[in-house]
Amino acid sequence: MEHEQHGPRRWWVLAVGMFAMTSGCAFQFGLPYLIPVLRDEGLSLSRAGLLAACPTIGLVLTLAAWGAAADRWGERWVLASGLGLGGLVLPAATAVHGPFALGLCFLLAGAAGASAHASSGRLILGWFPARERGLAMGLRQTSLPLGVALAALLLPPLAAHGRARALAVLGALSVAAALLVAVAVRDPARTDGGAGARAANPYRTAVLWRLHGAATLLVVPQFTVSVFALVFLVDERGWSPSTAGPLLACVQVAGAGARLAAGRWSDVVGSRVRPIRQLAVTASGVLALLAVGAFTGSAPAVAALMAAGVLTVSTNGLSFTAVAEYAGSAWAGRALGVHTTVRNAVAACVGPTVGALIGSTGYGWAYALVVGFPLAAAALLPRPHEKSAGPTSRARRERAGLDLKPG
Structure with a gap:
């Protein structure tokens, strides 16, 4: 393929x-x-x-x-x-x-x-x-x-x-x-001639597991921001839903644009992982500003919320691309299925869990808690030239943009 x-x-x-x-x-x-x-x-x-x-x-x-x-x-x-x-x-x-x-x-x-x-x-x-x-x-x-x-x-x-x-x-x-x-x-x-069952199993190395894990960690701040953005603006900033709704719709459009820009960036630099890592670290910094704004009630919290809404979704396409490329033609369907399943399962838990946290401690502590998730994801991502067993590992790593350029 x-x-x-x-x-x-x-x-x-x-x-x-x-x-x-x-x-x-x-x-x-x-x-x-x-x-x-x-x-x-x-x-x-x-x-x-x-x-x-x-x-x-x-x-x-x-x-x-x-x-x-x-x-x-x-x-x-x-x-x-x-x-x-x-x-x-x-x-x-x-x-x-x-x-x-x-x-x-x-x-x-x-x-x-x-x-x-x-x-x-x-x-x-x-x-x-x-x-x-x-x-x-x-x-x-x-x-x-x-x-x-x-x-x-x-x-x-x-x-x-x-x-x-x-x-x-x-x-x-x-x-x-x-x-x-x-x-x-x-x-x-x-x-592969359709002989997927005979192809080397990419899950015998740690790379796919780390890609799944990093993307799943990034789901937590993404859904923390998106699920509670409207109620944050209404409850904490005193906005009306009719005013907050159009603003958040613009954030969704900007997030879609960020996905495209991140994808093009990865094509240019020849790496999927390097942009994910840099965007994750940047998102962590913006989430920290959002937490500070929520604690202090300052006006910049709204700008931080919008920026977080864009940055936390920007890596979605990159993680799917890296998983499919590393898995290769024989395993891409299964790998993408696992990737989406795990991310959706965790996403389903974010709403009730973070909602309970906000109810007991407030928005500031909830946003502060998720600051560490993008940093953990950046640390978990596989590194260029990282050793992985198997005769096809080098080809897989090149397909996934893990070896093409320093990350």
């Missing part, structure tokens, strides 16, 4: 992959926009929130399996079948009765749509040469905020006419994406 795919076709493949992942993310992470209509149906806030989380639970449960399937059978049909199945389950949810049956449908749709997270990353690894892969993966990572934005735009007005219409539109988007993938996408050339 290190084979370079030439011509403009790779950008078309990227565009189709982004549309596919955006469609999947719209229902996997956008169902909270249906909470008002679910409450109108008589559900409590806690039950409605649990239903909205069911697609994410399904995604976490099946990511590794979808990745293994993509390694074995290729990206095109795994991506198309998962999105197609998820798109068919969503309209079926309009015919069921009771929260348990509805939650099961949401869980199954999320589990099917998880194929997009493993397969779309593999497509980028196969179609793009290393000098463009960081930017391409950064573009791919913008699909998640685009999907959530699409849900925010479509679901509230559709839900005004009933839950069924909103779910039908989400299902139609997913099916359309599946059909587009089946028609327009071709699997990239593979150097």
Whole structure:
């Protein structure tokens, strides 16, 4: 898969992959926009929130399996079948009765749509040469905020006419994406002949484990900032939600731009790890300023919050690119599945844990606590020329940008 795919076709493949992942993310992470209509149906806030989380639970449960399937059978049909199945389950949810049956449908749709997270990353690894892969993966990572934005735009007005219409539109988007993938996408050339099971296991060295661990540590400050940004501005700074919302939307847009800039930076310097380490250290400094601002109630806390919101998401695409490149064509799907699973599992714990901390000690101590997570991630990242066993380790390290230039 290190084979370079030439011509403009790779950008078309990227565009189709982004549309596919955006469609999947719209229902996997956008169902909270249906909470008002679910409450109108008589559900409590806690039950409605649990239903909205069911697609994410399904995604976490099946990511590794979808990745293994993509390694074995290729990206095109795994991506198309998962999105197609998820798109068919969503309209079926309009015919069921009771929260348990509805939650099961949401869980199954999320589990099917998880194929997009493993397969779309593999497509980028196969179609793009290393000098463009960081930017391409950064573009791919913008699909998640685009999907959530699409849900925010479509679901509230559709839900005004009933839950069924909103779910039908989400299902139609997913099916359309599946059909587009089946028609327009071709699997990239593979150097392993599809013999993933016979390839050397990259998990026999510490490099992938350290990449997973560092990226997971960086999830903690990312979700600490994003989950509580609105309530911080409202509770601590006295802003109204209508004023804080547009500002935080701008932060999301800037964060997407930061992902792209970081990806391009990694392409230019020939390293994925070096930019991650430098961005992590910078994010730690900004989080420290945010903690000080929260303790003192000073105005610069708002600027620090915005900067933290951008910096803490800037490394997402880089970590996925490094994992896929180091794993290689035979193991990339499984490695990306593990990577996404672990990150999402930890992210799910951040909200209740940090929320309890804020409730007992305040925002200042919560922000101060997460200052150390980016520093720990920077220390955990693998170093250039670090010894790793196995005859293919050198090639893997070069693919992952760990040896190309000093880090």
